[in-house]
Amino acid sequence: MADNATAPVRKIIHVDCDCFYAAVEMRDNPDLRERPIAVGGAGRRGVITTCNYPARRFGVRSAMPGGEALRLCPDLTLLPVDMPRYRAASQQVMTILRELTEWVEPLSLDEAYLDVSEVTACKGSATLMAQYLRERVREEVGITLSAGVAPNKFLAKIASDWQKPDGLFVIRPEDVDGFVRQLPVEKIHGVGQVTARRLHELSIFTCDDLRQQRPEQLVEWFGKQGYRLHRLAYGEDDRPVVVTREAKSVSVERTFAADLPNLQACQAVLPSLLEELAGRLSRRGRDKPVHKLFVKIRYSDFSTHTLERVRALSGPPQVDDYQPLLAALVTDAQRPIRLLGLGVRFQASGAPTRQLRLFD
Ligand code: TTP
Ligand code: MG
Numbered sequence: 608m609a610d611n612a613t614a615p616v617r618k619i620i621h622v623d624c625d626c627f628y629a630a631v632e633m634r635d636n637p638d639l640r641e642r643p644i645a646v647g648g649a650g651r652r653g654v655i656t657t658c659n660y661p662a663r664r665f666g667v668r669s670a671m672p673g674g675e676a677l678r679l680c681p682d683l684t685l686l687p688v689d690m691p692r693y694r695a696a697s698q699q700v701m702t703i704l705r706e707l708t709e710w711v712e713p714l715s716l717d718e719a720y721l722d723v724s725e726v727t728a729c730k731g732s733a734t735l736m737a738q739y740l741r742e743r744v745r746e747e748v749g750i751t752l753s754a755g756v757a758p759n760k761f762l763a764k765i766a767s768d769w770q771k772p773d774g775l776f777v778i779r780p781e782d783v784d785g786f787v788r789q790l791p792v793e794k795i796h797g798v799g800q801v802t803a804r805r806l807h808e809l810s811i812f813t814c815d816d817l818r819q820q821r822p823e824q825l826v827e828w829f830g831k832q833g834y835r836l837h838r839l840a841y842g843e844d845d846r847p848v849v850v851t852r853e854a855k856s857v858s859v860e861r862t863f864a865a866d867l868p869n870l871q872a873c874q875a876v877l878p879s880l881l882e883e884l885a886g887r888l889s890r891r892g893r894d895k896p897v898h899k900l901f902v903k904i905r906y907s908d909f910s911t912h913t914l915e916r917v918r919a920l921s922g923p924p925q926v927d928d929y930q931p932l933l934a935a936l937v938t939d940a941q942r943p944i945r946l947l948g949l950g951v952r953f954q955a956s957g958a959p960t961r962q963l964r965l966f967d
Pocket of ligand 2: 624707
């Protein structure tokens with residue numbers, strides 16, 4: 608086994624929305640919830656993009672032609688693909704993730720890795736953070752999110768799939784060895800059907816079986832991938848979470864345990880929110896001139912309002928910069944406020960940045 612004793616332990620969360628496109632459809636039309644539905648698949652050559660879990664019980668799957676899906680499940684409702692709605696839901700999910708940490712690496716519309724090693728929220732517990740993210744996505748986006756928590760990307764991704772749908776599975780550092788040993792080789796990302804068949808022919812079914820082979824032997828059989836297989840069989844994966852997105856805006860928001868009754872109460876919490884924003888800005892937006900400011904409020908009835916104004920600033924924004932926006936936004940004196948947010952937008956600039964989360 609390669610020596611990993613000196614490497615600091617990371618905390619990685621992998622999140623993946625359950626039957627994502629179908630989940631958005633069920634959210635917007637609850638009558639569909641109990642019925643088998645699939646998105647796409649209409650027309651002569653249409654294939655299914657995804658289907659809900661009731662449809663999966665009939666064997667319907669992604670990439671299946673619509674006709675075949677209907678043969679398996681005659682009651683299947685086929686819905687047209689509506690990308691703008693899925694993209695909007697995806698953005699909402701990603702925004703929630705990025706409020707926890709800036710170290711978010713999206714893999715697709717419905718899936719992302721987070722490196723939460725240095726996050727102090729939720730008492731620093733990645734398990735609590737994952738639970739928190741799942742609850743917020745359920746409440747604010749109206750769909751379910753499965754999450755996996757582990758010391759690296761390889762295991763976090765397996766973990767998020769382990770108790771799907773609507774599941775959370777945690778692999779603690781001390782559980783890694785036992786978990787990986789029994790893991791079937793086809794669960795390893797990158798082991799497709801061909802490699803899996805080859806491994807099975809060699810009587811290698813689990814990661815424990817893989818460990819019985821010398822790395823040189825695996826390289827002889829599988830080329831470069833052989834060494835990777837050897838590392839993964841011990842649960843080792845040091846790929847960093849990569850952030851490729853340039854921040855266009857930075858914001859903070861807070862939901863209050865007790866609603867804020869009026870504008871004065873909002874003004875009273877402004878300095879502490881601003882302090883949080885300044886902290887986030889110093890990490891994320893350093894040196895970038897601020898172009899706009901915005902304030903967001905959510906009333907206790909969940910209606911949400913934002914107000915944005917152009918305000919060029921060279922330094923961090925101050926309380927006085929936000930006061931007029933807040934006063935203009937909180938006009939209804941009778942409605943208590945449950946959430947208050949502050950943010951800045953930057954002037955659009957050149958190429959996207961690429962940051963690596965490194966541990967050394
Ligand atoms: P997935 O996360 O692979 O699948 P899913 O979210 O539908 O189901 P689950 O995660 O619960 O197993 O893909 C996310 C979305 O990407 C999916 O909702 C639809 C789209 N997609 C396609 O368009 N074609 C495909 O072949 C696949 C697999 C997904
Ligand atoms: Mg998914």
